[in-house]
Amino acid sequence: MKAFLQRWGTAYGPPLVVLIVGTLLLEAYVRWTHVPIYLAPRPSDVILTLHRERAYLLAASWSTAKAALVGFGLSAGVGVAIALALASSAWVRRAFYPYTVFFQTVPIIAIAPMLSIWLAPGLKAVAACAFIVSVFPVIANTLAGLIATDPALVDLFRLYGASRTAAMLKLRFPAALPNVFIGLRVAAGLAVIGTVVAEFLVGELGEEQGLGVVIVGASHNGHSDRVFAAVLLASALGLTMFGAVNLVARRVLRNWHASART
Template structure:
């Protein structure tokens, strides 16, 4: 019942927004090339449902690979950075560099290194989404209560035991915050990667659909593909959020329902 109540407000806002959009587009006779009404977008999406679904599956596979890489590499990088102040000072600027890289500019280089297709797209997704995982996990590990560190030290806990039993559990709320951000960014990175990496063996992702529709002047199809990509990101975000809530609800206030 609570879930239904929580969903009513955003659903009501969505209905009002779509109604206003439809009204403005029709009353002011806005060209569908500039701003198609929601009804036209929905009609086009129904006609192109098969290609949108196929594109979502293609983009989703690359985004999942990129997201998985960002989760694994991001946590490992945060552990390395947190293990030594010297390593943190030496390596953190390079982790920050990943956040500053204009992915659209280096995507052609990724194609040279990894070839056209899914591998280059997945790497682009990884590069865009890894930094939030590194930064948030590192912050969580550095934010452990000093008194708890002293207690572990007092009882002679080894470094690995402190990492496994104190630092990583304490960093989980921060880690899942980073994963939630990374989940959306992984889809963005995959779309941008597809713009450059192109199509291999007929595997057409949502990024390619956006480019093709834009060249044809089919703005409704552009909106339909973008909304499908947004839905893909929301699904990944929701899966990460649900996992985090289930893991943290019993012991951390960030996951409480109050």
């Protein structure tokens, strides 16, 4: 038990200390300088709002989480699949890779109405936006890993007569896994951002409304404490998804890759 607490303290102690000290300093700053609440609400007010409106805010968080998870899942699956296809041949890569940049640069605001028409407003359209925003890092990082496989090992597979598919599945993809997880870590945060933005463009209002709708409504109605409470929950969601990817990465990589041993 003592060892567990020590490990836990080492891992989570520093960020927790930064969080507590940072919150206290911000509270003190806002109180002493009398910053208007419409510019910066007191952290204590935000915490009280989180407690008082927990049912409403948690329901909105759950809606956002669902869309973000669907978008992230699509990014992971489609992103890796596209990277595998691009890595299969230099010609395919040269022909198609530039167009994947579309996903990174497309302004969601421009295509939101089309997504709303094709997929109907709500979860599907929001998740599609989250996918579009978050897929590129998965493609780019996975591809970088796939084409950086040690050439000596690739030659070895060829010498032993391994097929291209076998080389891809047994050598290049496993070797690229650290890169895949880098892409997934970036995509986890982007999926949440994409979801929140999409919610106030093509999201549902009412029982299924997500944090993006809460933020816009609260901002318009001057409830800055609620705005920041929702922002905190969106951050927590992103952090949770990031943590989950880290956890999976550690499990997958811990026996053979240096990045998962520290």
